[in-house]
Amino acid sequence: xxxxxxxxxxxxxxxxxxxxxxxxxxxxxxxxxxxxxxxxxxxxxxxxxxxxxxxxxxxxxxxxxxxxxxxxxxxxxxxxxxxxxxxxxxxxxxxxxxxxxxxxxxxxxxxxxxxxxxxxxxxxxxxxxxxxxxxxxxxxxxxxxxxxxxxxxxxxxxxxxxxxxxxxxxxxxxxxxxxxxxxxxxxxxxxxxxxxxxxxxxxxxxxxxxxxxxxxxxxxxxxxxxxxxxxxxxxxxxxxxxxxxxxxxxxxxxxxxxxxxxxxxxxxxxxxxxxxxxxxxxxxxxxxxxxxxxxxxxxxxxxxxxxxxxxxxxxxxxxxxxxxxxxxxxxxxxxxxxxxxxxxxxxxxxxxxxxxxxxxxxxxxxxxxxxxxxxxxxxxxxxxxxxxxxxxxxxxxxxxxxx
Numbered sequence: 055x056x057x058x059x060x061x062x063x064x065x066x067x068x069x070x071x072x073x074x075x076x077x078x079x080x081x082x083x084x085x086x087x088x089x090x091x092x093x094x095x096x097x098x099x100x101x102x103x104x105x106x107x108x109x110x111x112x113x114x115x116x117x118x119x120x121x122x123x124x125x126x127x128x129x130x131x132x133x134x135x136x137x138x139x140x141x142x143x144x145x146x147x148x149x150x151x152x153x154x155x156x157x158x159x160x161x162x163x164x165x166x167x168x169x170x171x172x173x174x175x176x177x178x179x180x181x182x183x184x185x186x187x188x189x190x191x192x193x194x195x196x197x198x199x200x201x202x203x204x205x206x207x208x209x210x211x212x213x214x215x216x217x218x219x220x221x222x223x224x225x226x227x228x229x230x231x232x233x234x235x236x237x238x239x240x241x242x243x244x245x246x247x248x249x250x251x252x253x254x255x256x257x258x259x260x261x262x263x264x265x266x267x268x269x270x271x272x273x274x275x276x277x278x279x280x281x282x283x284x285x286x287x288x289x290x291x292x293x294x295x296x297x298x299x300x301x302x303x304x305x306x307x308x309x310x311x312x313x314x315x316x317x318x319x320x321x322x323x324x325x326x327x328x329x330x331x332x333x334x335x336x337x338x339x340x341x342x343x344x345x346x347x348x349x350x351x352x353x354x355x356x357x358x359x360x361x362x363x364x365x366x367x368x369x370x371x372x373x374x375x376x377x378x379x380x381x382x383x384x385x386x387x388x389x390x391x392x393x394x395x396x397x398x399x400x401x402x403x404x405x406x407x408x409x410x411x412x413x414x415x416x417x418x419x420x421x422x423x424x425x426x427x428x429x430x431x432x433x434x435x436x437x438x439x440x441x442x443x444x445x446x447x448x449x450x451x452x453x454x455x456x457x
Contacts, residue, residue, distance in 0.1 A: 058327040058334075060439075061362075061397035067324050068338055068363050069370045069377055072345045075227040075296070082216060085208045087269065088226035089372040094202040096219050100195035104155035106131075108187045111146040111168065111176060112159035118181035124171045125178065131156065146176065155188055162187035195219070205375035207269070227372045232265045233292035234258055235276045237285065237303035237312055238351065243277075256425065257301035257356045261349075264357065267457040268365045269372055270297070278303070278312075285315045289341075296371070297344060299364055302351025304337045312348055313337055321346060329439065330397045332422045333359040345371075352422035358399055361434065361455070379453035384412035384435065386448045391420070394442040401431035404452050414452050431455060 056063075077091040106112065112131070117123055125146040128139045137156035141147055146163075147156050155162075161182035171177040195201060201215060208216075208226070216224060236258040244254050258275030265272040273295055278288040285303070292298050303312030316339065317323065323339040330336075332355035337348030347364055349356045361379075369377045384404060392398050404414040417430040436451045437444060444450065 055323040056325045058329060059325050061328055061330045064325055064328045065363060065366060068367050071324055071340060072367045072370050074373050075230055075371050077225050078228050079223050079225050081223050082213055085224055085226060086213060088208050089374050090202055090204055090206045090224060091227050091373060092225040093200055093204055096195045096197055096199045096201050098219060099192040099197045100218060101189055101191055103191050105189045106149045106151055106153050106155060106162045107189050108162050108164045109151050110149060110162045110164040112141055112149045112156050113146045113161055113163050114141055114159055115161050115182055115184050117143060121181060123178045124175050127174050127176055160184050205373050230270045230296040230368055230371045231273060232270045232297045232299055233273045233276060233295035234261045234299050235278055235288055235292055236301045237278045239280045241277060256353055260357060261299055261301060261360060264360045268368045270368050280311060282311045282315050285311055293342060298346045300348045301356045304335055304348030316341060353425040354422040354428055357428050362399060379456060381451040381453055382412055383449055384414040384452040386444055386446050386450060387413050388415045389445050390416045392437050392441060392443055395439055397439050398437040399434045401427045402433045402435040403431060404433045412452060
């Protein structure tokens with residue numbers, strides 16, 4: 055077990071330790087939000103044939119040496135039909151958007167460029183260029199092309215492309231089930247009126263929501279009293295999940311029993327405490343092969359540590375292509391408080407200036423009990439251990455909050 059380790063080391067140890075989820079096959083109706091487990095290669099050419107991008111007339115551009123030109127209409131080609139005639143000199147075919155393009159023609163003239171000329175003839179007032187308004191076969195996807203790599207999150211456009219390619223079902227990772235456990239005798243349900251010395255349990259519902267936003271499935275939040283026997287009973291219930299996330303009880307107070315109960319149950323503690331703020335008293339280990347996170351009880355620390363550790367762990371379990379959030383350079387627009395020696399990830403609000411540069415400021419006082427600083431944030435900005443009391447204009451690294 056390592057203790058009080060650097061921020062980067064702690065995150066690396068987490069993603070190296072968590073196991074990947076099993077694979078299941080689901081239909082497209084159930085694929086949204088899931089993560090592809092296998093590569094998807096096209097079995098077709100998309101579009102499968104040359105087709106018209108406009109309602110108009112399929113023509114030979116060689117017929118347009120002089121304007122206006124009058125051509126005879128051979129046939130109508132609605133979408134879904136197959137052309138029956140080749141376009142010959144002096145002729146054209148009326149064609150609808152998406153309809154298969156006839157042989158002999160090399161462009162489409164939109165209806166707006168034409169007028170009737172009587173007796174099945176059309177007068178053309180403008181000339182097209184070769185290939186104009188023709189969608190070429192294979193312009194989007196070619197047969198055998200890798201369309202989606204494993205780890206791709208299924209979004210609505212991904213569903214649409216899978217349907218286009220004829221994949222009615224796909225292999226995806228099973229979403230990790232997560233047990234969120236809040237600890238403390240002072241906590242009561244959100245629907246209750248707190249008594250003397252009590253507060254509502256905000257971390258349980260908030261962390262459960264973060265689990266859902268990260269692609270996991272949260273069990274109904276659990277609440278453990280500051281009692282070793284009760285904590286053990288709750289843990290035994292939570293072991294039905296793939297991951298356990300504790301809020302509170304992992305520090306060094308006289309009533310912080312979670313870590314010692316987990317130790318007694320055989321948890322392999324990977325690390326304890328991280329050189330960071332917020333959330334220095336962070337624990338991570340494995341119990342019966344399942345990841346266990348001991349997050350601080352303060353709501354800001356709990357929410358931010360989830361984003362830095364639990365969300366990447368879930369992404370790794372899902373096999374996602376992007377495990378850690380991308381970082382973007384930004385300039386501070388106001389001073390912010392920071393001591394040297396710890397990695398800070400502060401709640402921030404980022405904007406883009408007229409020149410396209412990313413600017414950021416903190417959301418106000420950064421106390422770990424001030425949850426409003428999280429509500430007002432659209433990003434987290436990182437400040438390395440060597441940085442101290444950065445002034446306006448200092449470069450920091452921003453990650454967008456992915457919820």
